[in-house]
Amino acid sequence: MPDKVHRTEVSHPFSCAPMPRRAGAGLKAAHVADILSQMPDIGFFEVHAENYMGAGGPPHAQLHAIRERYALSLHGVGLSIGGEAPLDRAHLARLKALDERYRPALFSEHLAWSSHEGTYFNDLLPVAYDQPTLDRVVAHIDEVQEVLGRQMFLENPSTYVSLARSTMDELDFLTEVSARSGCGLLLDINNVYISAINHGWSARDYLDRFPLERAGEIHLAGHVCDDDGKGNGTGQTLLIDAHDRAVADVVWVLYAQVIERAGPLPTLIEWDNEVPEWPVLLAEAEKADAILARHAEVCRAVAG
Amino acid sequence: MPWPVDDDAEAAFAAALLTTDPEQADRAPGGLFTADGGDATRRFRVHRNNVVVSLVEVLMVAFPAILRLLGEAYFRALVGEFVRAHPPRSPVLLDYGDGFPDFLDAFPPLDHYPWLGDVARLERAWSQAYHAADSTALPPDALGRVAPDALMTLRFDPHPATRLVRSRYRVVSIFRANRSPEPLSEPVRADGGEDALVTRPGLTVAVRLLPTGGAAFFAALLAGASLGEAAQAGHGDAGRTGAGDFDLTATIAVMLEAGAFQGLADELQENTKRTGPAPSK
Numbered sequence: 001m002p003d004k005v006h007r008t009e010v011s012h013p014f015s016c017a018p019m020p021r022r023a024g025a026g027l028k029a030a031h032v033a034d035i036l037s038q039m040p041d042i043g044f045f046e047v048h049a050e051n052y053m054g055a056g057g058p059p060h061a062q063l064h065a066i067r068e069r070y071a072l073s074l075h076g077v078g079l080s081i082g083g084e085a086p087l088d089r090a091h092l093a094r095l096k097a098l099d100e101r102y103r104p105a106l107f108s109e110h111l112a113w114s115s116h117e118g119t120y121f122n123d124l125l126p127v128a129y130d131q132p133t134l135d136r137v138v139a140h141i142d143e144v145q146e147v148l149g150r151q152m153f154l155e156n157p158s159t160y161v162s163l164a165r166s167t168m169d170e171l172d173f174l175t176e177v178s179a180r181s182g183c184g185l186l187l188d189i190n191n192v193y194i195s196a197i198n199h200g201w202s203a204r205d206y207l208d209r210f211p212l213e214r215a216g217e218i219h220l221a222g223h224v225c226d227d228d229g230k231g232n233g234t235g236q237t238l239l240i241d242a243h244d245r246a247v248a249d250v251v252w253v254l255y256a257q258v259i260e261r262a263g264p265l266p267t268l269i270e271w272d273n274e275v276p277e278w279p280v281l282l283a284e285a286e287k288a289d290a291i292l293a294r295h296a297e298v299c300r301a302v303a304g
Numbered sequence: 305m306p307w308p309v310d311d312d313a314e315a316a317f318a319a320a321l322l323t324t325d326p327e328q329a330d331r332a333p334g335g336l337f338t339a340d341g342g343d344a345t346r347r348f349r350v351h352r353n354n355v356v357v358s359l360v361e362v363l364m365v366a367f368p369a370i371l372r373l374l375g376e377a378y379f380r381a382l383v384g385e386f387v388r389a390h391p392p393r394s395p396v397l398l399d400y401g402d403g404f405p406d407f408l409d410a411f412p413p414l415d416h417y418p419w420l421g422d423v424a425r426l427e428r429a430w431s432q433a434y435h436a437a438d439s440t441a442l443p444p445d446a447l448g449r450v451a452p453d454a455l456m457t458l459r460f461d462p463h464p465a466t467r468l469v470r471s472r473y474r475v476v477s478i479f480r481a482n483r484s485p486e487p488l489s490e491p492v493r494a495d496g497g498e499d500a501l502v503t504r505p506g507l508t509v510a511v512r513l514l515p516t517g518g519a520a521f522f523a524a525l526l527a528g529a530s531l532g533e534a535a536q537a538g539h540g541d542a543g544r545t546g547a548g549d550f551d552l553t554a555t556i557a558v559m560l561e562a563g564a565f566q567g568l569a570d571e572l573q574e575n576t577k578r579t580g581p582a583p584s585k
Binding site for chain 2 (some may be wrong): 019050052053054055056057058059060061077078079080083084088091094113114115116118119120121122123125128160161162163164165198199226236238240
C-alpha cells in the first residue's frame with residue numbers, strides 16, 4: 001500500500017500532520033463563528049465528507065478557516081463499503097479531491113451499506129458477517145486505499161437487526177477485514193454499547209477482545225433508549241444511535257477502561273442532531289480530554 | 305470485478321425501506337433476526353424511519369420558505385411522500401430536492417397554491433448559488449474601459465453562482481417574507497409576476513427582484529447573447545407584457561452590482577488565444 005504521501009504542488013496550504021491524541025468535536029456550521037473567535041484548545045475537528053462536496057461557497061470557506069487552525073479528520077458516510085455493488089467511482093473521486101484539498105490527518109468510513117442500484121438511503125444499513133461479504137468489503141477497502149493513496153479507518157456499526165446469513169461474529173469480521181486490507185479501525189464505543197444491548201451480548205467482552213493496536217480513533221456519542229414494546233414496559237430495550245444528546249455515563253466508563261488499556265487515542269464527540277450551543281459540545285470534549293490526560297499522568301507517575 | 309451475490313437480500317431490504325404498501329411496511333424483509341428474541345419488524349422500522357426522517361430533514365433545511373408556508377406537520381407528510389417516490393440518486397445531498405418544485409406543481413391537493421413550485425425553484429436556486437464554485441465578479445467599473453461603440457457587442461461570462469428564476473407569481477416577495485425571521489406583517493399577494501436574479505459574488509447569496517424586461521435581458525446574456533441583443537430582448541419583453549419600459553442603464557447597474565458575471569466572454573477568448581489556457585488552480 002502506498003505511503004501517506006500526497007503528490008501535490010509544493011505550495012499546498014496545509015501540511016500533513018498526524019492526528020493529535022486528544023479529544024475533538026464534530027464540526028457544525030452553527031459553531032464555526034464561535035470557534036474562530038474563541039480559538040478553543042481542542043485536539044481536532046471532524047467533518048462528514050459529503051457535506052463538503054459542493055464546489056465552493058461558505059461551507060468550504062469555513063472548513064478552510066478551521067483547517068488553517070486545527071487538525072482535521074474526514075469521515076465518509078456515503079461510500080457504501082458494505083454494499084453488493086462496486087464502489088461508486090464518481091464518489092470516490094470526490095473523496096479524493098476533498099482529501100487533496102484539505103489533507104486531513106485521518107480518513108474513516110463505515111462497515112455498512114447505504115446505496116442500492118443507484119438509490120442512496122442516507123442511513124447506515126447492516127451487512128451480513130459471512131465470507132462473501134468479507135471478501136467484498138476487503139476488495140472495496142483495497143480500492144479506497146489505492147485511490148486515496150492512504151490507509152483508511154473502518155468504523156464498527158451500531159445495529160438493530162442481525163442478518164440470518166451471518167456466519168461469524170462482528171468483531172472477528174472486523175479484525176479479519178483489517179488484517180487482510182491493512183485498514184485501521186475506528187472504535188465507536190457508543191456503537192459497541194448499542195449493539196451489545198440490542199443483541200444481548202457483552203460490550204465489555206467485545207472491548208476486551210478488540211484489537212486496540214489497530215485503532216486510530218475513538219468515537220463517542222449519545223444514544224436514545226426506546227422501548228421495543230409499545231411503551232408499556234413489556235418490550236425489549238432498544239437503543240438507537242441518535243447522536244442527539246450527551247454521551248451516556250456507561251459509555252464514559254467503557255471509554256475510560258479502553259484508554260487505560262490502549263493509551264491515549266484521538267477521541268471524537270459526535271453530536272449531529274439537536275445540536276447544542278458550542279460550550280456544551282466543548283465541555284463534552286473536555287471531559288474526554290480529562291480522561292486522556294489522567295491516563296498520561298498515571299503513565300508518568302509509573303515511569304517516574 | 306463484480307462479486308457474486310448469493311441471494312438478493314440487499315434488494316429485499318432496500319425495497320422494504322421505501323415501500324408504501326401498508327402490509328409490507330408492517331413487515332421486516334426476510335433474512336433478519338434479533339438475537340435476543342426482539343421483534344425484527346419493530347427493529348427494521350428504525351431503519352425505515354431513519355431513511356425518511358433524515359431525508360425530510362435535509363429538505364426542511366433546503367426549503368425553509370416552503371416549510372413555513374405549509375407548516376411543519378404538513379411539510380413532513382408531503383415531503384415523506386416525495387422522499388419515497390423520489391429518493392436520492394447520490395450520497396451528495398446538497399443537490400437533493402431538484403425534483404421537488406415539479407413535485408409540488410403536480411401535487412393535486414396543492415392546486416390552490418400554484419405559486420409554491422416557483423417559490424421552491426427560487427429556494428433551489430438559492431442553494432445552488434450557495435454551493436457554487438467560488439469566483440470573483442466582473443468589477444463594477446469594467447465597462448468604463450470599453451470603447452462606447454464596442455459596448456453593445458460585448459458578451460459576458462456568467463459567474464458560477466448566477467441563477468435566474470422567472471415566475472407568473474410574486475415569488476420574490478413570498479420568498480423574502482417567509483425566509484425572514486420576522487413574523488409576516490401583512491399578507492403577500494401571490495399574483496402579479498416577479499422574476500429573481502440570484503447571485504453570490506462573495507460568500508453571501510443575494511436575491512434581487514428584477515425590473516421590467518430584466519429577466520429577458522439576463523436570460524439572453526446567460527445564453528451567450530451580446531449586450532445589444534440582450535437589450536433588444538429586454539425591450540421586446542417589456543413591450544409584450546406592457547408592464548412598463550425596459551431601462552437598460554438601470555438594468556446594467558443591477559447586473560454589475562449583483563456580480564452576475566465573472567468576466568467578458570470576448571476578452572476571455574482573446575486572452576486564451578494569446579496566452580493559452582489559463583492554468584488551473
